[in-house]
Amino acid sequence: MADVVFSYKHITKRFFGVHALKDVSFELERGKILGLVGENGAGKSTLMNIMGGVLEPDEGVMQLHGAPYTPKSPLDASAHGIEFIHQELNLFTNLSVSENISISKFPCIQKTPFFNKKQMRFCCKELLDSLHLDISPNILVENLSPGERQLVEIAKALSTNADILLFDEPTTSLTAKETENLFAIMRRLRDEGKSIIYISHILSDVISLVDDIVVLRDGQVICGGPIEDFPIHRMINLMVGREISNVFPERHSTIKSNVILKSNKVSETGIVRNININVREGEIVGMFGLMGSGRTEFARMVFGVDSYREGSIMVQGEPLPKHKPQESIKRGLAFITENRREEGLLMDYPILENIALVSLPDFSAPITRLVNTKRLSKEAQEIGTSLHLKCTSLKNQKVKSLSGGNQQKVVIGKWLLKHPSLLIMDEPTRGIDVGAKYEVYVIMDRLASEGTGILFISSEVEELMAMCDRIIVWSQGEVMHEFLRKDFNQEHIMRIAFRQSLEYGSNEKAVANGQD
Amino acid sequence: MDRTKVIKFTLKNSTAVLFVLIFIMFGLIAPRFFTLKNFQNIMSNASYIGIIAVGMTFVLLTGGIDLSVGSTMYLSAVVCGKLINEFQVPVVLAVLLSLCVGLIIGMVNAFAITKLRLVPFITTLITQTVARGFGLFITRSVAVNYPDSVTLMSTSKVLGFIPLQIFIFLVVVLIAALVLNRTRYGRQLYAVGNDLEFAKKAGIKCDRLIASTYVISGLLAALGGFVTITQIGRVNAGFGSGEEFDAIAAAVLGGASLFGGIGTVFPGTVLGTVMIEMIQAGLVFANIDIYIQPIIMALIIFMAVFIDSVRTTQIHKLERRNILKA
């Protein structure tokens, strides 16, 4: 009765040492969106990779429209009408947006080997418009922010006329607005009769979008069925295999008066204007804003990755030199970047070395600079355990082979090992599962109670509201408003972010920032 | 706004600007440097290495390297001469066959790299050694002379005014630039060089693309060899050795990266090649002490690369998008 377009039958996949998928079977129906949820490393991406022709299953078969389906390559999968949006962005940074979108096709001018630049750009522009992405098709991808890149990646998949679309955590870099927009498109596609698999750790999104759901745990299908049968708490419990009552831990407010970080009128042409922010000991300060509102840029300035033209940044009352991440680290700053692949991790390096990288000087002897490997691996091991890092070996496994969420844990781990006094977290929970998120929140709360100040950038209002003592709202490179915990109100925050006035505020700049 | 536009323009074309400046500088030292004839000489002397550097650019774009071009030049030139001198093969046919030598060496490289999975550096080092060894073997190290019918080609003019070697060079550059910028093949080459794994996932036939670059490089090396023999008329045992470094240097000076994905044939590699040739000519024009010449050459190249890198960071800064509301 149900119109099955695709089915997995007894799929098993092993990586050396890891049993990533164990006898997985389920089906995908026409005109349905299927949600796939599971903890980090549950095997979701692996499953998609198998369908998308990137990996071959060790055992088991797949059927497409009732016929056996064995894709030899991604191209082959594509030819079968299966399009795949990878969890890790697969864009060529040295090519333009339009070229990236048409990389495997390139419409040619009739009877010539040359492609039609105009047509390509036109099509591209249309696609971008449908995603409400206002960038030029000619811009190089290297100039785009992660969020924009993600939308380009999505546009690339939408540009084909595929029957089946696989979205592997497509919204990790998107804000609510773009996400909503993407969902509208996905619903439209579904209504056009396409089938979609949607993977996400944001369960509320999953609930609002999908028709059916499959829960994966440790490479096995635990459960599946229509979404109505799966309220969030059930989903969570199935995913993690135990009872979890809360998504957010309880916050212990521990703010002390001592200001750790203070920015004075920081400005940079075209990026940020007149930013005054302070973070106190034990305080978690959230920064909310739409994509490209300048939070990341500001965080980079604070940490010394980028420089700024005017103003100053003080740490513990002393000015912090510009453009010297090393100095910032010495002064107790830590920075979890939003771009883990390019800036956060050494993908080709073992996990242990990644975790150790920041703290190496602390583990090396004074003059010879010999590294105390024993102590190092012991402490790294502890960090790994405390983060529930899922890996076979810290020492020998490369970060590249970790699941997305576990990679994120490595980034967090390497800064925790350094015991920072101010932690800047740019989208730290991106791509990690509920369980792990919970751990991260617990860690944040613990750090704060130990006196660490935290600057917490996130595009999820809920988690900001749950975790922060204060939320600073950004828009277009400016701080618009500051909410104290007692004033938190999702609607208000969103309105400010969109530069709409609150009923009690004046129009543009709602309230002057800072309470000093 | 307008000022930044001017700055941007200058920055973007700084290599060309520098090029003109060097040209003017030598012209001021030695006025005859400004003659059209001199420019023609520079171009014609740049042509063979330029042709090879174009091929090298293709290889570099994929993140490979081709150390065999110098030997390819030698072996194909030797084959060409032997065919004409000892087997009385018609010149045109001999030239075509010698291009095939380049093609074959390129195919061997391509096969070893994409099918046997050998590292490009080692593979082309092997073909370099073997090809030259083979050339020495068939010539017994004796120089090969070319009949006048070959050397006269260098004096022939296409359309009445473009010397043949410059014409060949321009054609190669034109085709290569079009291929790189305007065809799917070309753009995919950039993609492969940017990230091989992504490219595979995007369904690009990476091996085929990579293989093709070595074939192109081999073919163009043979063509470059032919262009040279029309000019110098004789091939010694040392012919072409070390040219691989000149070709790589020209491409890298033109902005190509050894790690792939970055570089252009035009203006990049062409400017790089012509610039080196121009500086060399300028030094001779200025009659500078021959012991000092290479020192000045090195310093000028350093300046060029230095300016280029400063420019790149500046452009990056200027192109940062404005997120502030005006």
Next chain:
Amino acid sequence: MKQSLRKQRPDEGTPMMQKTALTASSRTITMHASLAKRLLLSEYFVLYLTILYILVLTPIIPRLWHPMNIQNILSNMWPLLVVAIGQTFVLILAGIDLSQTSVMAMSSVIGAVVMTSSADPILFTKSPLWGVLLSEQGGLLGASAFAVPVGILVMLAVGLFIGFLNGFSVAYFKMPPFIVTLVSMMLFSAMAIYLTKSENIRHLPQAYLQISKTKGSFISGSLIIALFLAIIAHIVLTRTLFGKRLYAVGINTTASEISGVPAKTTIIAAYMLSGACAAIAGVLYSSRLEMGRPTLGSTLFIDIVGANIIGGISLAGGKGKVTWTIFGVFFFIILANSLNMLNLSFYIIDMVKGSVILVAALLDVARNSIRKSQM
């Protein structure tokens, strides 16, 4: 836990059983081929390969084992090993150092200028150094007892200086290493030739020449220096802060910088080490040739990088070990020596050389693919 599955699931037992059976049988196969595989998969593969090569050649060239030949092999190996180790540092960084050859030339010339005890006016009057640093009585420290230590220190300084220039340009101006080091190669080899106006400087102190002389059986100053350097380099790369940072920068400079790695300093240090190693190689080569020589080592670049790459180091950076470099150098030296001993006609010697490298490279690839499938 509850398993409410709508989609049907077959029982779990069968596939599991199959799997275990499968693993078991594959294990027995592994046991049989284990020794060959272990050899093939070992890190010391290139070494084993070279040893195999030697064994194959032994009946053909009995003289291979002649003590004098072993002595030759060793004395050829040490200087190349020293430069190659320097190059290893830079290759790990995803850089390349073409200027090592010019460092050897330049340092040998400058060192000789310091140390030489006499210079022929007919040869050197045209040199810009004549009358300044060089006279008929030789160099500055011509007759002094300090000539050798100071000379070697000056040579080291030359290497460090050139390395610093390279590293600084690469680190601070983000200039491509290939071009930077190419330029300094051109610059300093031209400079070396200019300084002596093409002449070689002889009459170096006896103590200096002794460095490369073999005492007793195989022990020589070169051996001690090279092995000492190799051990230090190995420790630096595997154990120290600097070593670990070197790999990190080689893999991803941006990420390392954000993690507080002083990438610029690391880069500069690596190039300086490369220069210093080249200068030490300059000491070994020039003491063996008994002269300061403006063209010293000018043809060695391919051997240096080739040895590194055969050893398993990649031009893409982030990979490399001193042991690999040693094996690579050993391979290259044995290859050259054996080809000399075979007395092939030089017309075919290149082709034979190419083929041997090809076989080595092919075996290496085979090894890697087996290793991948194993894991």
Next chain:
Amino acid sequence: AGAKEAKSDEITIAFCFQDLETEFWVAGHKAITETLRENGIKVIEKNANEDANRQLEQVKDVITQGVDGVIIIPQDGESAVTIAKVCNEAGVPIGVFNRPPSDRSAKNLVVVANNEVIAEAAVEHMAQEAKKLGRKVYPAIMVGDLGDPNAVGRRQGFMNVMAKYPDLWAQAPVEIPTKWDANVALANLQSAMQANPKIDFLFTSSDFLFPVIKSVLAPLGKWNLVGDPNHVILGGLDGDVTAARLLEEGYLDATGVQNLFYEADLMLEAMLLAIKSGEKTPDKWMDDPGFALTQANLSTKAEEMWGWVLYKEKK
């Protein structure tokens, strides 16, 4: 291959040369190896590819193989001394060919031509030709690789003549670098001719560059027979086949000649004598005076030029 435990009757000599990139070296190589083989001697050949270090390694290797004698064409005079010392220590007679050892501290058989003197002789003839013109001339020299002592010596010979007739020159000589590379030579000669169109006195440090010179001069209308008003006074050094042809055809004024065959004979004789008499460190300096073959003495001295002989053989 292989059994080097020298059978007492068979003599093995190692011939270690620096490279075979030009006709001159090829001919030299041939002259020596053929003469050796004609004398029933086993020859081991080693090519150092222009690397003194490699040559040292090669010589050590052949000594290990137990050769009876070593003949080297060294990279330069200084390395000749070092290598000769190695041979002295091992008790193997050594002959140094073509490039003189820089001093006599090692014992060796030396057969050399003096590049400086020969170049000077050739340029001297060119200067005499220039004098006949009764006007000042514009001199130029194509210089070889500055790392090669032969190139440096030849340049010096040229400069000596420049100094000798200061009034003959309209300007200081134009020096054209070639790095012993035909392509570089072509480009630089072209530039030089463009910068100094009046050049009418050109000396090349090696005969192998004549085809390049022709391809530059011909389009400029300067490739003419001796005596033509547009003739560029042309000289070279080596005495190779091309030079022989150009001399016969009348394009070339003079070339400096090393008497290659004579040199080879000298070397062999001395070496065989040393081997047979069991002398382990023979020491003897033999000069090849060399000469300049010019249009003037072509009829009398041509046969002494090795290139001429080969040229006639080929014909």
